[in-house]
Amino acid sequence: MTGWQAEGPTQRCCFKCLANTVSIPFYDCYETALWRQTLLTHDMFIASVLETGSYLSEIFNFVGLKHCMINGDLMHCGDPGVLQYLEGIVLYELLVEMGGSISNCRHELHYIVSLIKTASRRLQQHKQPLNNLTGTMVKGTGASSPKLKVKASAARNLLLCLEYMLEHLMPLESDHAQQRFLIVKHLSSMYKHLQSGEGIPSLLEAASCCKRALILWSELRRADIDPNNPHGWQHRGFFLWKMYPKHHLLQHVVEDQVLVTGNPVDHWCYADESEIGAAVCLAATLHVKCLHTSLIRKNRFL
Numbered sequence: 001m002t003g004w005q006a007e008g009p010t011q012r013c014c015f016k017c018l019a020n021t022v023s024i025p026f027y028d029c030y031e032t033a034l035w036r037q038t039l040l041t042h043d044m045f046i047a048s049v050l051e052t053g054s055y056l057s058e059i060f061n062f063v064g065l066k067h068c069m070i071n072g073d074l075m076h077c078g079d080p081g082v083l084q085y086l087e088g089i090v091l092y093e094l095l096v097e098m099g100g101s102i103s104n105c106r107h108e109l110h111y112i113v114s115l116i117k118t119a120s121r122r123l124q125q126h127k128q129p130l131n132n133l134t135g136t137m138v139k140g141t142g143a144s145s146p147k148l149k150v151k152a153s154a155a156r157n158l159l160l161c162l163e164y165m166l167e168h169l170m171p172l173e174s175d176h177a178q179q180r181f182l183i184v185k186h187l188s189s190m191y192k193h194l195q196s197g198e199g200i201p202s203l204l205e206a207a208s209c210c211k212r213a214l215i216l217w218s219e220l221r222r223a224d225i226d227p228n229n230p231h232g233w234q235h236r237g238f239f240l241w242k243m244y245p246k247h248h249l250l251q252h253v254v255e256d257q258v259l260v261t262g263n264p265v266d267h268w269c270y271a272d273e274s275e276i277g278a279a280v281c282l283a284a285t286l287h288v289k290c291l292h293t294s295l296i297r298k299n300r301f302l
């Protein structure tokens with residue numbers, strides 16, 4: 001899809017608008033953001049592709065297919081996207097505040113896991129999101145920013161645990177700690193409004209929560225840039241509170257995409273993936289010789 005992978009001289013990184021990394025910042029989350037003036041219609045998208053000579057997918061030859069029908073998925077923008085970044089950053093900051101470092105944090109992570117278990121128990125979650133944490137799960141090597149290695153469903157459940165932990169089990173003494181908590185809280189509220197709310201008011205509230213979280217995130221991002229460092233980052237050698245195009249696409253999903261295709265929870269990838277998981281569990285109980293026919297027959301009754 002043209003307009004996603006930092007293309008062209010402006011490094012455009014969105015197929016819904018002309019947001020980029022140079023002149024129309026994708027990380028501007030405010031109501032006044034320039035990209036809001038550049039939302040693309042079907043005709044504008046096709047014209048921009050033809051003008052720049054970019055690749056035009058064959059799917060646009062399907063009769064009736066419009067640009068607005070190609071949507072971001074809440075799960076891939078949120079859970080293995082923004083949530084994994086957020087949870088990696090929060091856990092990294094917590095272990096450092098406890099006196100650890102990414103290469104020496106076994107005791108700190110052990111304590112954090114115990115807090116997560118406590119939060120999960122008090123929230124009466126069906127399954128606790130994490131049994132174990134290692135430094136490499138929190139952050140990759142080198143100059144990479146923190147990003148927690150967890151599955152999508154675990155990221156969703158962990159978000160609730162982090163919200164509880166930061167509010168009830170940890171001190172909220174500094175402005176930074178409060179801002180960090182509010183980002184977690186607003187994103188958690190966004191999911192609650194999408195999953196449990198009803199009608200347009202819930203969708204509007206979800207969009208508002210997402211925007212509040214991302215604005216706070218962008219403030220922390222700005223505070224993390226060291227103007228005296230040619231690479232922009234602090235002496236630690238990598239960015240915290242970095243923003244990615246997935247942050248921006250999440251805003252499209254809950255702000256303008258809902259006006260076209262409704263609540264993203266109604267058509268996200270979770271439903272299909274749950275079905276695949278159920279089929280996998282069932283397949284393990286069937287004889288290999290008639291696996292395909294038995295699975296089709298029995299899976300219909302799940």
Ligand SMILES: [Zn+2]
Nearest residue numbers: 014016017019
């Ligand atoms: Zn955009």
